[in-house]
Structure formats: structure tokens, C-alpha cells
Amino acid sequence: MRVLIVTAVAAEADSVVRGLPGPPPRPDHTPGPEPHTLPGGYLIHHRGNFDVLVAGVGPAAAAAGTATALALAARAPAPDGYSLVVSAGIGGGFAPAAPGGSLVVADAIVAADLGAETPQGFLTVTELGFGHSVHLPPAELAARAAEATGALLAPVLTVSTVTGTADGAARLAARHPLAGAEAMEGFGVAEAAAAHGLPVLEVRAVSNAVGPRDRAAWRIGDALAALTDGFRALGPVLTAWGGPS
Template identity: 60%
Template sequence: MATAVPAERDAVARAFTACTPVTAEGEDVRLPGATVRRLGGGYDLLAAGVGPALAAASTAAALTAAALAGTPYVLVVSTGIAGGFQPEAPVGSLVLADEITAADLGAETPDGFLPVTDLGFGTIAHTPPPALVREAATATGARTGTVLTVSTVTGTAERAAALRTRHPRALAEAMEGFGVAEAAAAHRTPLLELRAISNPVGPRDRAAWRIGEALTALTEAFGKLEPVLKSWSSHDQ
């Protein structure tokens, strides 16, 4: 599981204390370019850093180390808190990505925003395994839709409206999912993105943030998700 910051990683770890014979602290394993927290049951947690670039680099380091050790990961989960588009994703709710999209990877032109794919480069979206998304949504009660990855968090109503116009299925925005997905795709490893909503997408209002509530929701979600992760295998892709 790859989060941005240690507080998110620790919220996920708490979910596994009842599922594994280890404490939430686990064991920190230092790798070239990353440090993973290793729990029982075959779960590694990574505080990969904030933003798509650092998240991609840290995730790639962990994936490469596992592959070289002969124990490649069978699934990567990008997770943490996020902003939710209202009213579809209220604060405290859960969102599962059925598409992970880089929302601001491209060029601003006089005629509007052009995604990098329209410029003839790369990709802007990754699709998690549909069967896994369905099973995870059933287990957690999460809404499914597009989760946007942004390099700049939305802080105005105008930008929130512009993002929804370009991505009408968007439920949430965060800063790491696409970077984690790029690293996973390079290793041909399936990916899931699960987000707990801590604030509305739009005007920046710190008083409206509910980070503690979202972290609690994240812990509860992984408690419900653990049986799905345990039973899922590569033939479900």
C-alpha cells in the first residue's frame, strides 16, 4: 500500500492489527530509494511522498527491490485522504477509482487545456482491474468513479468546475495516484486506488477539513478490504 505521508500509512496499518500477528508498527525495511513498513500477512506499507513524481519514484524503488529479491508484488494499492467533488463524494465517505487520471498533465492553450495525449505523448489514465474494483466497493461501501491526480490542489470554485467539465465522472482529487499507477504499470502490476474524503474540492477552507474523520474512515475501510486483498489473485485481472 502506498500513501503520501506517514499519518496515512499508520491509519492503514491500524486496520491490520486484528488481521495479522504483528503490531501496527511492523518492521521498517530500508531499500535503495524507499523504506517500507513490513507487516505480517504479506503486506508492505510505503509512505511514498507527496505529489506524483516522488510517489512514482518511491513506488518504483519498492517494486524493483521486490522483483530483484524474487518476491514481486501482485498488487499495489494507492491510498490516503483526498478532496471530494460535491455532492457525490461527501466528507467522510470513501471513493474507489475505476479510472485514475492525470488531470493537469498537458498544456494550457488559448482554446483551453490539452491533455498530454493530444500533444502526441504518453498516457493520462490507468484502469484498475474491474472485478477487483467491484469486490472492493461491495466490501467497503465506497463509491466508484474517476479519481484525478493533480500537481496543484484545487483551491477555487472556478478550477473545481473546470475539472468537472473535463472529467464529468470525477469523484475525488489527490496528488499521488497517477504516479503510483505509472510505476505499477512499468512493472505490469495491477493497481487499486482507495481514498477517504477529508474536504470538499473547491475554495480552500481549512475549517471545513476533517482529516481525523477521513483517517478513521481509511482504517475502517481497510479492515473491510483485507479479506478482498487476501483472496484476490492475478487471474482476476
């Protein structure tokens, strides 16, 4: 089973690659073999059955990068195509359920700010009749991934603007009371995966609380370390998963 793991930035990709099964790091201590560049300038690391893509920040960049990698793989001889797409990286956690340094596995990937503001409140793109605002990962796979990594299993929200105020966090929490985390790429990755008929999973390591922007409180190092540990545990789960029945 070949898996495409999509990250936003190189630090996230390196952290994921360090956790995956494969050859030891190179002498310069960077993980795995040299990445190569796809059309569009996207870097991709190959590690066994896993390819780790650096697609850029935000849902549009994530969708474009993922679609590029999937289209190239679709042209390859069978069985070299992908069976699963995973959105992975760091993000904000909703306190107290998802503290800094913890992991969240999505049971729903939600486009939290795709829609319209109205006098009566926010309407999702689904409510507007223009499409859908939620992708559902395979339930069994998401549950296994959460169990293997000790992660919270909860919706992960995709936003184009990171929440940076208490009021913004309260509004999001009111609309999505079960949410565990927010990030900027999951829904874009999921849209591209769905266009290619592939299942999707999202894994987030928490670097900060959703709410007032306080850089001094960010735990980026802890989150990146958690991402490595998470994929060390997740690798066998993804390898063993046979796809939807």
C-alpha cells in the same frame, strides 16, 4: 498474494496498517512491527502479505518510491514479488457524491493536469500525442473493493496542485464530470506499477471538498478513521483476489 500499498505520509500509512489483518499493535500503540527503511529513505511497514510504503507527496515522489520498492521486490526469490499495487490515502471529494469521511475507489486513475493549456482549452498528454493520461484498475477488483467498503466507484484525479478555488473545481468537474475525488499520488503509483507489469488500485478517504480552501472544514481525523475501516474491509478482498484472468 503480496500487495504493495503506497501512501504519501506516515499518518496515512499508520491508518492503513491499523486496518490490515495481522498482529496487534505494539505496547506504544503504534501498529504492527517496526518499519524499515528502503534505499532512498522510504519507510515501509510489513503486515502479513501487505507492505505499506511511505513514498512522499506528489506524483513524482509517489512514482519514485513505488518504483524503488517494486525493483527491490523483483530481485527477491519467487514468489516474493508483488501481485498488486494500491495507492491509498486521503484526498478531496467532489460534492455531493463524495462527502467528508466517505471513501472513493477508482475505476480510472486520471492525470488531470498533465498536458497543455491552449486557447481552445486544456489538452491531455494523450491528446498531445505524448503518452497516456489514464490508468484503469482491474474492473472486477475495483467493483468488489467498492462494494466491500461502501465506497463510491468513480474516477480519481491526480493533480500536482491541489484545487483551492471554486473556479478550479468547476473546471475540473467540467472536464471530468464523473470524478469522485482528487489526490496527488495515484497516477505516479500507477505509472510505476505499469512499468513493472502490475495492476493497480486506488482508494481515497475524503477529508475535504474539492473547491475553496477552508482548513476549518477539513475532516482529516474522520478521513484517516475511514481509511482504517476501509482497509479492514478491503484486506480480505485483496487477499482473495487472484489477479487478472
